[in-house]
Amino acid sequence: MTQERMNALAMLSMEKRLVTEMTDFNQRVIEKFAGQEPIITSAKMASGFLFALLLCLSIGLSAASCYGQTSYPGSCPPGWTQFGSRCFSFNIQGKSWIDAENFCNSDGGNLASVHSEEEHEFLRTFINQVTGANQTSWIGAFDSVQEGVWMWSDGSIFDYKSWAWGQPDNKGGAENCLQMNYKGKNWNDGQCNKMSPFLCSMKL
Numbered sequence: 001m002t003q004e005r006m007n008a009l010a011m012l013s014m015e016k017r018l019v020t021e022m023t024d025f026n027q028r029v030i031e032k033f034a035g036q037e038p039i040i041t042s043a044k045m046a047s048g049f050l051f052a053l054l055l056c057l058s059i060g061l062s063a064a065s066c067y068g069q070t071s072y073p074g075s076c077p078p079g080w081t082q083f084g085s086r087c088f089s090f091n092i093q094g095k096s097w098i099d100a101e102n103f104c105n106s107d108g109g110n111l112a113s114v115h116s117e118e119e120h121e122f123l124r125t126f127i128n129q130v131t132g133a134n135q136t137s138w139i140g141a142f143d144s145v146q147e148g149v150w151m152w153s154d155g156s157i158f159d160y161k162s163w164a165w166g167q168p169d170n171k172g173g174a175e176n177c178l179q180m181n182y183k184g185k186n187w188n189d190g191q192c193n194k195m196s197p198f199l200c201s202m203k204l
Contacts, residue, residue, distance in 0.1 A: 098192060112139045139179070
């Protein structure tokens with residue numbers, strides 16, 4: 001099994017866990033898919049992007065295709081900022097990690113992954129330019145499948161990290177999603193249902 005496929009399946013496992021833990025999220029899923037009973041046999045295993053992912057994987061598409069990653073040759077769409085070969089957008093409205101990921105999916109991307117110090121510093125500067133502060137924000141990593149094994153929601157390799165001192169600590173056994181700009185600078189593992197601004201990214 002490829003790393004990309006493993007990461008995609010890990011996202012499915014994460015969603016099942018979040019649905020179990022968050023009653024309100026589960027209720028919204030049930031309401032959203034109430035009219036699709038012939039297609040979805042269990043509301044508990046359904047969310048918008050993960051149901052689509054399951055269908056994609058069943059016919060052999062890549063995780064990037066399943067997650068809706070869209071390429072924009074040459075330039076980023078309006079409201080997005082280019083760095084390297086990707087486009088980024090910052091969203092100030094607070095959302096839970098899973099709702100933020102769904103929002104990014106709807107725009108053709110994912111919560112942002114970070115792969116170098118240069119990318120990290122660009123994103124910190126980008127957030128500061130938008131908000132005037134080093135705002136704590138969701139990015140796309142999670143470790144809910146196996147504690148301490150971090151994965152990016154876009155299926156890319158977790159090959160860079162910038163943890164704050166003493167992090168990740170999985171405080172209370174319930175911190176499985178990654179925040180950047182923790183205490184204004186580095187990374188922290190946070191509770192996935194916490195409301196926070198977030199960064200999306202997509203391929204150029």
